[in-house]
Amino acid sequence: MSSSRSGILASVVIVVIVFGSVGGILFLTNQFEPSRVAVVVMNPGFDDSSRADQVREAMTEEVAVQYYIPDSPATEAEAQTLMESLASSGNYLLIIIVGNELEDELQQVAAIYQNQKFALIGGFVDLDNVASATFEIHEAAFLAGIIAALVADEDEYNGTIGILGSVSTDYDVIRMIAGFEQGVDTAILAFGLNVEVLEPRYVGSYNDTNTASVMTHTLFTTEFCSIVFAPVRASIWGVREGMLSANETFSTLGLDRLPLAIGAEMNQDYIGNPNPYVRSGPSWMITSVVARSDLAFTHILNATLWDRYTGGELEDFNLANGGVNITDFAFSRTNVDAAYISTAWEYAQAIINGTIAVNDS
Template sequence: MRRVSKIAAAGVVSAALALTATACGSSTTDDSKPSSSSSAGGGSSAGGKGKGVGIAYDVGGRGDHSFNDSAARGLDKADQELNLESKELTAANGETDSDREQHLDAMAAAGYNPVIAVGYTYGPALQKIAAKYPNTTFGIVDSVVDLPNVDSMTFATEQSSYLAGVAAALKTKTGQVGFIGGVQNALIGTFDAGFAQGVKDTKPNVKVTSEYLYKNDPRGFNDAASAAGKAQGMLDRGIDVIYTAAGLSGDGSIQKVAGKSGAWAIGVDSDQFQDPALAKYKNSILTSAVKNVDVAVYDLITSVKKDNKPKVGTNTYNLANNGVSLASSGGFIADIQSQLDAAKQKIVSGQVKVNTTP
């Protein structure tokens, strides 16, 4: 079994289903056993012969039923094969770039290799720390850091969101669908843009309403109560399909949709129909726009720990290489699968170019 130390950078985020805003404590915990090997200074060797993997999750952490959980599945799969000793860390609400630098620096200095940052918010911090440890391989999800020892994992989320929009347009009974974004920024804008285009290309008369929880604050991925409020407001206005791209906050939206007869929720990043923590609501989850962060994380870890050929550079995951997809669990989109397949083929062939900005 691997020895995993789970640290909350400034608090522990519960893995249980959170339907109110998650509060962060002030303590740090470390339940790992003593390490048998370490490396300092310039980091461990490119082959990663020292300690295992260091992974820094964004707010919400392992147990968010979405983005971070997908990354965690990649780590778990690699662990099953390679028996890793790893350290997991979760960012708290309100962390600064300096805080994130310290977390990444500590893992690299301790000899963890690769060190993986889950989320665009780590971009500035990783730019500095990866340059400091040229012999350690780093990975970052949803951002590009142009250094020779970094695997920048980017995802064509606008493409899977487009398919989610097609499904929403074909399933709405009221002619109104909604999008809830956790944070109003360029990344979440790709989900918004793709979804809206998919709806309009399928049924131009369907009305799309887009709303965000926060302007530019990562708390938007860790505030289920706010998402629940947004979703309830949409349902009250007759919107009957709601796509939420907001990490752990999405739990609140899904719960509200499940309480409305005839309404559908669309999940994000992970296949949320399959998440045990959301089992009570799964029959209201039409589909999920999946981002296979697990595949990217697994590929990086094995490239370092197994193949001794670290995967670096900018690596894009899209519909063509199955890096993003639309989940079919539950069978709720079986009746429109042919239309979804046709839409996917148009994107893969280049016939349809999906917008990345709303």
């Protein structure tokens, strides 16, 4: 009996394989050869502290899959060439694309390789061999706007709210900003707040720490923002640097206030902790607007592995089904009044019930 049990346990293996600059992560839960799945993520790729990293978290689940992760393409043209190469090889059960910026390129490639199964996380391609997942992320951003307005109206702040986005043409950034601004406006009207939102500023990149740091510092110390909404992906580490330098300026000026920010696309609350690598203590990143790219990835992958591939279908993730939301203020309850949090959840219910419709542009 014991030897049989040992044999079963021996068949459960996790192996990580890295070939130079190209990573292949192999998860085995049985003794048979696993299915191969390729994952394509645009630059900056993984370690973006955003949607790609959420997908990577989903990839750590123990399933019978061999993941192939090519180097992240820098341009849409490079991404299309990569997708064509992967599809033409015939080696992959599923090719998963992360990000709406590759909708057009995937449309072209999938139309040619009709026997190849594709998935798009964060966008929609209307073809039978593409399973798509989208996110009503503006709904969650609305709730962040409610919180930002209530916090900015407190006595120690001046009511000014800044917005720092990554790239001005990014569809998700446009929708998040629209929802956020509507949330602020709703709170102003509902509670008579003395709050204003500045025109959005943009880093011009998804991964430019220096520029994000300078712009964040300026928003706090020159524009005197009370709080900054920052959907900037990997540049969020520059936002942290800007908050730290702004706090030094506040101390020099004798100002009794904190540089507060709101993250986006993934739970970035820990980035505002005293030590983000320990993830404890109060956070200046009071909440984050989250789209569950990990959930979408898992849904599509599992359906495909169980021979229930959802090609030609669109799964839309929203507040009602738990696919988008703001985080639970785990590190920031010392900086955010409990009444504000309750108010945000009341507005969330109104959105779910259809009482409030959130703009996406």
